[in-house]
Amino acid sequence: MKGMSAIPIMNAKMDTGLDIAPANERGKLSIEDAALPLESNQLIGLMDSLFISVIEWLKGQMLDQNFACVYVVNVDNVESRIFRSYLSGLFGIMMLARQLIGSAGVYYDEDFCPDSHELDLEPRDNAPVVDLIKYFKENLIEILKEPREKFGDLFGALDSTIIDNESIETHIPAIIDRFQFLIVTIEIFERLLNNDDVDGLQKAIQLALCQLELIYKTVSLGTNMDHSFDVMIHRKFFPQTPMAVKKLPTNEGIEIWKEMLQQLSQIALIKSNMRPDFLFGISFLIYFSISLSMNHFSMDKVSPTVLTMSYLYRSFLCDKQILGQFPISEYLKDSISSFIHVPYFESINENILEITSVALSQCSKTFATSIKTLSLNRARQRRQLFHLIQKWESLQMDLERADVQLYELDQMRPDANSSIQNTNPFSSWAYFHKLYLIIITFTMGFELELYAPFEYDLFYCYIYYLYSILCSHVEDMMASSNNKPKDLTAHIQQLDLSNSSSKLEIIQKILNANRLLTLGSFRLCCLISRLNPQFNSKPTYFDVSIHYKNRFKHMGLLQSPALLQPAQYLATLHPIYEQDIKLFLEEVITVFVTCQLSWIDLEKTYPNDPNVSRCLKVCTHNVKALETLKCQAENVTLDFSIHSSYPSIKLP
Numbered sequence: 058m059k060g061m062s063a064i065p066i067m068n069a070k071m072d073t074g075l076d077i078a079p080a081n082e083r084g085k086l087s088i089e090d091a092a093l094p095l096e097s098n099q100l101i102g103l104m105d106s107l108f109i110s111v112i113e114w115l116k117g118q119m120l121d122q123n124f125a126c127v128y129v130v131n132v133d134n135v136e137s138r139i140f141r142s143y144l145s146g147l148f149g150i151m152m153l154a155r156q157l158i159g160s161a162g163v164y165y166d167e168d169f170c171p172d173s174h175e176l177d178l179e180p181r182d183n184a185p186v187v188d189l190i191k192y193f194k195e196n197l198i199e200i201l202k203e204p205r206e207k208f209g210d211l212f213g214a215l216d217s218t219i220i221d222n223e224s225i226e227t228h229i230p231a232i233i234d235r236f237q238f239l240i241v242t243i244e245i246f247e248r249l250l251n252n253d254d255v256d257g258l259q260k261a262i263q264l265a266l267c268q269l270e271l272i273y274k275t276v277s278l279g280t281n282m283d284h285s286f287d288v289m290i291h292r293k294f295f296p297q298t299p300m301a302v303k304k305l306p307t308n309e310g311i312e313i314w315k316e317m318l319q320q321l322s323q324i325a326l327i328k329s330n331m332r333p334d335f336l337f338g339i340s341f342l343i344y345f346s347i348s349l350s351m352n353h354f355s356m357d358k359v360s361p362t363v364l365t366m367s368y369l370y371r372s373f374l375c376d377k378q379i380l381g382q383f384p385i386s387e388y389l390k391d392s393i394s395s396f397i398h399v400p401y402f403e404s405i406n407e408n409i410l411e412i413t414s415v416a417l418s419q420c421s422k423t424f425a426t427s428i429k430t431l432s433l434n435r436a437r438q439r440r441q442l443f444h445l446i447q448k449w450e451s452l453q454m455d456l457e458r459a460d461v462q463l464y465e466l467d468q469m470r471p472d473a474n475s476s477i478q479n480t481n482p483f484s485s486w487a488y489f490h491k492l493y494l495i496i497i498t499f500t501m502g503f504e505l506e507l508y509a510p511f512e513y514d515l516f517y518c519y520i521y522y523l524y525s526i527l528c529s530h531v532e533d534m535m536a537s538s539n540n541k542p543k544d545l546t547a548h549i550q551q552l553d554l555s556n557s558s559s560k561l562e563i564i565q566k567i568l569n570a571n572r573l574l575t576l577g578s579f580r581l582c583c584l585i586s587r588l589n590p591q592f593n594s595k596p597t598y599f600d601v602s603i604h605y606k607n608r609f610k611h612m613g614l615l616q617s618p619a620l621l622q623p624a625q626y627l628a629t630l631h632p633i634y635e636q637d638i639k640l641f642l643e644e645v646i647t648v649f650v651t652c653q654l655s656w657i658d659l660e661k662t663y664p665n666d667p668n669v670s671r672c673l674k675v676c677t678h679n680v681k682a683l684e685t686l687k688c689q690a691e692n693v694t695l696d697f698s699i700h701s702s703y704p705s706i707k708l709p
Contacts, residue, residue, distance in 0.1 A: 102279030109310030161367035
């Protein structure tokens, strides 16, 4: 407020309605300049600049800031027909992207601003636009087939763009490549919106990636046209003088386009390979689809666009159905049965059926909220996960009451076996997923760089504890699935429950591999804290206990009865810090070697899984680095260059 009061009233920084210097005086093109003929190198430069502006918009920038081009706001006066058709194609792409993002609704206004203001992005048929682009593309191709001396005259008859004879053979193919990319991208976005067949989508994406490679090679042919972008064009949309945003270099923008298309391709493949008998719980769905996809995106140099997030959500939860074809309640019914035997689904008792129906309805609502949360961007996702965990906690308590009621009703059957204990199938399922989401929340803190180095060991210790509980819980569920009661009806006895046991074995292997990697990370942080003062800045044990109690209280997790309190596990660290460092080093190596074997086993099952390969790479790297530490133990630190959630040793 003090800074604002220092600005006098009527200062240009406070009032965008004041007269400002003309565009030409500010080094910008004026509206009149946009009506002048373009040169071919300027045309290519403009095509590339606007093509990059689209991806910046999908990354979250406002259209009024990054799309403030004098040619766009004055498109009716642009003389070049080729450029006008190119703009129509870009608007078609943006219109389709806006539809897809709006239909998913997983963005917040500060992440993505869908307002188009002066741009016409209302839904319409793109066929005339594509036909126009194809018309110019085919005419340009025909020109290149003619003798070289006719190029200039033929091109001049087609468009007003100025092109010299020496540049024709390079500039025309570059323009054709950009037109072809528009055509293919419109096809891709239409397929995404209409949920068309995956094979056609994959072919279109591969073609678009090839076109991007060709565009990348001809970027140098275009002239820098930054002076045609003037944020003051849209100053009426801002309460204060708008700030010009720094535009991405074209080469970087092309890389973001590539990443986005590859991410869309990956989601489509995951979607096409999933079947209702393969999906049996949010944990499995997270690990093999959403979590893998999101981790893959977040660990790359380029973070996902709003379009990618929206397609991710629409793919798994479309029209309130899993994959757009399986009702959530029916899917969760199979999911819970796959985790633990549920004797109530086949009951003919009306009271039992009513309770199970209500329980499935409650599960469906929380499950749908989980999918939406996991489709947000990473920072917002973590913030929402705390609320989501509380919803799963509340769901678990409701399901515990339902389990008791179902068990009591089931025991009223004449042929009921009173020696059979209540396995709490509904609440066991909810408890598993609640713990899994807590682990994701804590692990994501490393990825988002929310923890100080001296906190690493304590958080890994806590995550290891949660993985241990989760593994133990899975073992109990496996035992319950293998020991199904003998007094079931004939129909239930015919069900094949061995499949659920095998699925739980897969989850057990995955959880155990992550548990070992977390244990190795915990012990590695303990080791490094003794070698590097940066990681050993803890004051006293009491201060650290208070620090973590406040940390967990802020996260809203202290009240959960399923969680171990910080003071209970902080005491386990003291013997580690007092242990002989050479012996401790050998123990850390042993943990990572064991962990390495677990991930090698998983890689045989999932050879193309990016998360599995990264975790294995962390183990392999740390084993080699720890062997080196036996000879050199100075200036050692940790980094997250291999995996964003698990540390690797960085030697000097």
